[in-house]
Amino acid sequence: MARWLDGTKGNFADELAAFLAEPRGEVEDVAQTVTDVLADVRAKGGEAVARYTAKFDRLTLDPVTLQSDNVDLHALAAGCPADLREAIDYAAERITAYHERQRPSDNFFKDAEGIELGWRWTPLDSVGVYVPGGLASYPSSVLMNAVPAKLAGVKRIVMTAPAPGGQLSNAVAYAALKAGVDEYYPIGGAQAVAALTFGAGHLTPVDKIVGPGNAYVAEAKRQVFGRVGIDTIAGPSEILVIADESANPDWIAADLLSQCEHDTSSQSILITVEKPVGKSVEEAVEKQLKSLSTEVRARTSWETHGAIILAKDLDQAADIANEIAAEHLELAIDDPDILLPQIRHAGAVFLGHHTPEALGDYVTGSNHVLPTSRAARFSSGLGLTDFMKRMSVQRAGPDGFAALAPSVLRLAEAEGLPAHARSVSIRTNSGGSDGR
Amino acid sequence: MARWLDGTKGNFADELAAFLAEPRGEVEDVAQTVTDVLADVRAKGGEAVARYTAKFDRLTLDPVTLQSDNVDLHALAAGCPADLREAIDYAAERITAYHERQRPSDNFFKDAEGIELGWRWTPLDSVGVYVPGGLASYPSSVLMNAVPAKLAGVKRIVMTAPAPGGQLSNAVAYAALKAGVDEYYPIGGAQAVAALTFGAGHLTPVDKIVGPGNAYVAEAKRQVFGRVGIDTIAGPSEILVIADESANPDWIAADLLSQCEHDTSSQSILITVEKPVGKSVEEAVEKQLKSLSTEVRARTSWETHGAIILAKDLDQAADIANEIAAEHLELAIDDPDILLPQIRHAGAVFLGHHTPEALGDYVTGSNHVLPTSRAARFSSGLGLTDFMKRMSVQRAGPDGFAALAPSVLRLAEAEGLPAHARSVSIRTNSGGSDGR
Known part of the structure; x- marks a missing residue:
């Protein structure tokens, strides 16, 4: 049985917050x-x-x-x-x-x-x-x-x-x-x-x-x-799927289980506006679990950390997705391009019915090292620049130096840093463009 | 008195490593x-x-x-x-x-x-x-x-x-x-x-x-x-200056002291190929310290953590600078553009005689939040993208999906993840382009 959360109810915000605050994974003090x-x-x-x-x-x-x-x-x-x-x-x-x-x-x-x-x-x-x-x-x-x-x-x-x-x-x-x-x-x-x-x-x-x-x-x-x-501190894997009536419930169920099978602490969540879609996916998950060699892990994950969230409309679905800030987000809806601009926080977004997360896990070329545990609110997936750094370079000539000097002197004085001020005033007073 | 390290001696690498490993700042267990x-x-x-x-x-x-x-x-x-x-x-x-x-x-x-x-x-x-x-x-x-x-x-x-x-x-x-x-x-x-x-x-x-x-x-x-x-873990501030005979020793001394005055655990280092330049800067530091209201802090920093390093040539100076990976690096030399390409690790580089670090601390516009304690080996100064994140987006249509599917199936099998494989095979087997 899946856990259901109802976005149309008054206490939903608290319910969602409590759900997201539930611990997953090892909590031992190491x-x-x-x-x-x-x-x-x-x-x-x-x-x-x-x-x-x-x-x-x-x-x-x-x-x-x-x-x-x-x-x-x-x-x-x-x-x-x-x-x-x-x-x-x-x-x-x-x-x-x-x-x-x-x-x-x-x-x-x-x-x-x-x-x-x-x-x-x-x-x-x-x-x-x-x-x-x-x-x-x-x-x-x-x-x-x-x-x-x-x-x-x-x-x-x-x-x-x-x-x-x-x-x-x-x-x-x-x-x-x-x-x-x-x-x-x-x-x-x-x-x-x-x-x-x-x-x-x-x-x-x-x-x-x-x-x-x-x-x-x-x-x-x-x-x-x-x-x-x-890199970031990696937590258990997650998938969030927003599905509408155009989605195939069997496909969505397979996608949800593809995260559940990673670990008992993984998390798979479905958001849908249509209750029947949620019901069909729930049934499909149950059916598919039985024929999965990774059933034990996947079932524990789904029953402990999984959820089906009923949203009022797609706008609320996007708001909820931003609150969850999932590692992976599938927009398994008729026109994902309409919803995409509303998505602010997710590690990676998969658009339409033929982009199961597993494509990105392996071969689209996009990186599968992505922020988990809501870290997509503040961090990006791994990329080329994680293996590089940006070194700032700056140069003033005598004229540029003269233009900036008064503000530096005023700020250094205000901050109580006289040697900072001197490093400027000594150049002002001795003049010359060759450094002497 | 300043500490001198001699890059022309055989044991220099060990000496430099030991110098860089000396603790600075608070080491209490908090x-x-x-x-x-x-x-x-x-x-x-x-x-x-x-x-x-x-x-x-x-x-x-x-x-x-x-x-x-x-x-x-x-x-x-x-x-x-x-x-x-x-x-x-x-x-x-x-x-x-x-x-x-x-x-x-x-x-x-x-x-x-x-x-x-x-x-x-x-x-x-x-x-x-x-x-x-x-x-x-x-x-x-x-x-x-x-x-x-x-x-x-x-x-x-x-x-x-x-x-x-x-x-x-x-x-x-x-x-x-x-x-x-x-x-x-x-x-x-x-x-x-x-x-x-x-x-x-x-x-x-x-x-x-x-x-x-x-x-x-x-x-x-x-x-x-x-x-x-x-952001990064901020340590005590640092400046490294590479100076040649074209530099004004008084100016360099002022720049070194502008970091020394921050904190007793700050670090200022001069590298020069010309021993007389080092001697002149050493004297100028001593002279300037006496008229500084922040003398006590600055003197402790200079005498405890400061150093003058004598390099064989500018190539070695660049190598040493890369090893130190300082927060701030001034190239106070005749032609800094020749040396710049050899600099791989520094938070910010200041070129020529009219760019004291203090300009960048305040008003060049470049960010003064920079990697310290050799972190310039692996990280950048603060920038606009530290307040943004990159969300990956991907979409396959039925044809693209079909092209990628075999590799995904093979990799999912090898990794022992049958639900990953199923999220692909279920779409292959049921066919259709509308998701049903």
């Missing part, structure tokens, strides 16, 4: 454990990383190289079936084409005062791509993180992915090599984040760490943020 | 205190905020409105002198003009498979601007944070700035109104970050928090990151 692991790896380096890897992944590492004789990325990649390689190649090409369009331009201009201003974009030197083990070890995620990094011009891409007992997906290995990963270490957890941040053995520190992980990895990224860059 | 304050405000709301404000700022607040009868932003702004208002207006205009050039374009295109792809930029709904109290309460920082937010289209800009005993700078008040701040609360510390994040009394939660603060504020921002957006 902060102290992570703090200890970070400090341990920082102090002991490769020895500590090898020790945690032996304990949690049953894998023996050389504490200097952080490698195992039982894990060879090239050998693993060679074991990836040909048709799967083709699909990975195709996805990589499309991701490359899409992200190339995000390349930012440098910009330089001279303003009315004669001041030259602008900025220059440069790539990061090095990036760590964290790839989780177990259920969430996806070749598609390797591509989504590493391909844009490579395209941005990052010279050194380091992948960490735990290989419990020496096991690593052939497809993950192939995707890593396809994307241009330069170094690979079979490590995971907070110890991998620590090694990427502080260095350990032959693994020297990187400048930024991207990629999803469990609660320990997320907390470790939060704690090292500032010393290295990080 | 995490647990901040965790407690956040939990308290989250549970008790305005009552807790009023309690902390009475304790730390000796100011009585109404726990519902979070306002004090003794702090009136409009009255305070009216007390700002006319010539200072003019300087603030001038800075605001130039900041506006500069950041307008950063406005990103939406982008939509159709690719070879007929897939429509692109993205749309939308502003955040609400932003909190944290303004510190005491020494670091700068009207220029209010402008640098609030003007780009307003320009981006943020509808609700909330400023918090502590007003100890009812005191708030007239210039900060004027700058806030000039920049278009919509709400002001005289609160600070971790309790202000908590109120902005969770809401308290009439202050409803914002989507992102920007602005510098002390160690408690920085830690609070780190802990709430994910629930709200934050």
Whole structure:
């Protein structure tokens, strides 16, 4: 049975707020454990990383190289079936084409005062791509993180992915090599984040760490943020579908379940103006769940976190969608172009009946690393510029300097910063255009 | 006396690394205190905020409105002198003009498979601007944070700035109104970050928090990151100057001291190829320190964290600058354009002899909120897009869908996600272009 929320009722705003505030995913307090692991790896380096890897992944590492004789990325990649390689190649090409369009331009201009201003974009030197083990070890995620990094011009891409007992997906290995990963270490957890941040053995520190992980990895990224860059803190996946009578309930049900199957803490929500559409989708979800090999996970997600929301009209549906600010939003309606301008907050929007989210998860080329847990209110999906930074550049000549000087002096005085003022007045008083 | 490092010596790399690893600023462990304050405000709301404000700022607040009868932003702004208002207006205009050039374009295109792809930029709904109290309460920082937010289209800009005993700078008040701040609360510390994040009394939660603060504020921002957006974690200010014989040592000394005076943990570094230039600057710093009202702070900063680095040549100087990745970098050399292409990591670069950093701190229009503590390796200064986000949009028609479907099926199978595969196969099997 699905949970229903009724947008036509007076208490709906409170009901929606309470629904969105329900916790999803792990809520255990891992902060102290992570703090200890970070400090341990920082102090002991490769020895500590090898020790945690032996304990949690049953894998023996050389504490200097952080490698195992039982894990060879090239050998693993060679074991990836040909048709799967083709699909990975195709996805990589499309991701490359899409992200190339995000390349930012440098910009330089001279303003009315004669001041030259602008900025220059440069790539990061090095990036760590964290790839989780177990259920969430996806070749598609390797591509989504590493391909844009490579395209941005990052010279050194380091992948960490735990290989419990020496096991690593052939497809993950192939995707890593396809994307241009330069170094690979079979490590995971907070110890991998620590090694990427502080260095350990032959693994020297990187400048930024991207990629999803469990609660320990997320907390470790939060704690090292500032010393290295990080992407957003990834939460459980989400889909929101706005459907009208033109939608096929079976298709919508499949789309909702495609998120439910990720994890029991995933969230799938349908908004519709037509109660019968909601009823049909509810029935279709129930029917499809029974024939799904991932039924247990998906059913728990749907029954615990799923919802069908009845909206007064499409305007209210858009308002609700903005409030939810979902990672993925499908507009499975007759004319999605009419509603799109009203959508302000979503990670990615999928228009019309033939754009199930799964297309974007894999091969449209758009990035599938997207803000979760309502973070689409304030952040964007991963993109090319996440692997670059904008360096501001400015130059005044003697005339431009003279034009700006009085305001600088007044503000520096007001802020109680006499050396700031002096750095201007000393140039005013000594004059000259050659610096002397 | 300044500390000297010699780039021509064999152990220089290790020496530089050790120098850069020296701690600056507060290193006390504030995490647990901040965790407690956040939990308290989250549970008790305005009552807790009023309690902390009475304790730390000796100011009585109404726990519902979070306002004090003794702090009136409009009255305070009216007390700002006319010539200072003019300087603030001038800075605001130039900041506006500069950041307008950063406005990103939406982008939509159709690719070879007929897939429509692109993205749309939308502003955040609400932003909190944290303004510190005491020494670091700068009207220029209010402008640098609030003007780009307003320009981006943020509808609700909330400023918090502590007003100890009812005191708030007239210039900060004027700058806030000039920049278009919509709400002001005289609160600070971790309790202000908590109120902005969770809401308290009439202050409803914002989507992102920007602005510098002390160690408690920085830690609070780190802990709430994910629930709200934050800018970077701000550390002590820094300047790096590369100077040659064409530079005036007095001017360079003034520029170095303009950072030293911010805080005892600030850092000013000179790199030069010419030892006599270093000696002359060292002497000029000593001379200028004695006539500076901020001498105590500045001297501590210079003697504790400052350095003069002797480089073999300008190529090595650029390499060292990239390693340091300073917040501010002045190229006070004869032909800065020759060196600029070699600079990969810096927050902002100032070219030539007439561009002291102070120009950029106040009125070039470029943003003075810049990455510190080597974060320029992986992040940019504040800009217009920090107040916007990029929403990905995609659409496949039946033909485009058919082109992508096989790869999606193969990848979903490989990742063990049958509902992803079904969301595609169900559309393939039932056919039809109207969704039914």
